[in-house]
Amino acid sequence: MVDTKARDEANSASTGSDIRQSFGSEFLVVGFFTPNYEAAARAFANNLVEHRISHHLYARPLLDGDWYSQTRQKPTVLAQARLDHPAETLVFMDVDCRVRGDIGAILQTRGDVVMRTKGTSMGSRQALKPTTRVLLLRPNIGSDAFIAGWEAACRRAGKGNSAEYMLIQAMSDSPETYSVGTLPIRFAGLELHDAPPDAVIVHDSIRDPTRPAWALRRGLQRYFRGLRNTAYRMATGKTYDELYKKRGASGRS
Numbered sequence: 001m002v003d004t005k006a007r008d009e010a011n012s013a014s015t016g017s018d019i020r021q022s023f024g025s026e027f028l029v030v031g032f033f034t035p036n037y038e039a040a041a042r043a044f045a046n047n048l049v050e051h052r053i054s055h056h057l058y059a060r061p062l063l064d065g066d067w068y069s070q071t072r073q074k075p076t077v078l079a080q081a082r083l084d085h086p087a088e089t090l091v092f093m094d095v096d097c098r099v100r101g102d103i104g105a106i107l108q109t110r111g112d113v114v115m116r117t118k119g120t121s122m123g124s125r126q127a128l129k130p131t132t133r134v135l136l137l138r139p140n141i142g143s144d145a146f147i148a149g150w151e152a153a154c155r156r157a158g159k160g161n162s163a164e165y166m167l168i169q170a171m172s173d174s175p176e177t178y179s180v181g182t183l184p185i186r187f188a189g190l191e192l193h194d195a196p197p198d199a200v201i202v203h204d205s206i207r208d209p210t211r212p213a214w215a216l217r218r219g220l221q222r223y224f225r226g227l228r229n230t231a232y233r234m235a236t237g238k239t240y241d242e243l244y245k246k247r248g249a250s251g252r253s
Contacts, residue, residue: 017059019045026107027136028088029055031095032077034062034070040206041095051099056081071163074132075151082137082144090143092135094203097189101200111181112142116188130171132164133189134201142178149174 019033019041029048033041041057048055058077063069074092081090091106106114114136117128137143153170154163171180185196189203229239 019057019059020055021045021049022054023052025052025054026089026104027054027091028081028085029053029091029093030057030077030081030085031055031093031097032058032060032073033095034060036062037095037206044093044095044097047098051102053099053103056084057095066160068157068160068162071132072154072157072161072166074163075147075154078135078137078147079151082139082147087139089139090135090137092132092137093189093201094133096206097133097201097203099201103187103200106136106183106187109136109181109183109187110179111136112138112140112178113146114181114183116183116185130164130167131188132167133203134183134187136181136183142176145174145176146178146180149176 031041031044038059045055045057058080060073060077063073078090078092081092089107091103116131116134118131119126120129121127137146149170150163150167153166153173157166186199187201188199189201190196190199192202192204195202225240232238232240
């Protein structure tokens with residue numbers, strides 16, 4: 001089970017302003033928000049209410065440090081959720097996710113923990129990177145071991161280390177036994193412009209003014225993607241995204 005230290009830290013983090021509602025669904029959506037994300041959390045809760053999905057969104061303080069310091073609260077929130085809802089299958093989502101339909105089929109996945117693993121380039125090589133935007137956790141000792149290891153890794157994280165970076169460290173060093181399943185793309189919370197048409201969980205990143213470098217990077221990515229697509233269309237009649245089967249390419253310039 002989740003260790004006592006993780007439990008105490010999780011309890012001490014609560015601000016008493018959680019957003020929660022139960023509809024008796026077969027799983028519980030959990031997430032967390034700091035004060036600057038409260039409006040997003042309430043919009044997400046309204047979205048879940050529309051689909052009659054039970055949820056518990058935890059209010060958490062804004063910690064000292066950078067944005068990465070805030071993301072490292074994820075395993076502590078999950079530790080608390082396991083204590084608050086020990087019999088529930090948990091589906092963690094970032095609060096800037098949106099549900100667009102029935103997500104019950106997410107329960108057909110396998111594994112103590114289910115997540116998306118994203119391909120990423122490393123020079124001439126490819127690597128798989130876990131993403132934590134959407135996670136499914138079964139109510140068992142395997143997911144407890146996963147959470148405890150991740151939480152311990154985040155405690156020793158240095159400046160600039162995200163929750164996902166520390167998850168890689170925790171999984172590679174873990175002495176515990178738990179199974180990890182792969183989350184289908186339609187449940188993975190891809191960005192709206194990348195999500196396939198049948199995606200039922202999508203993500204619309206918040207332009208947080210405390211993260212100007214991130215916003216600038218995203219803007220530049222879109223700008224150069226547009227230039228590349230225009231150049232390929234002029235040369236071949238199709239955009240780069242259409243030629244290389246990028247998700248969401250249909251009708252995009």
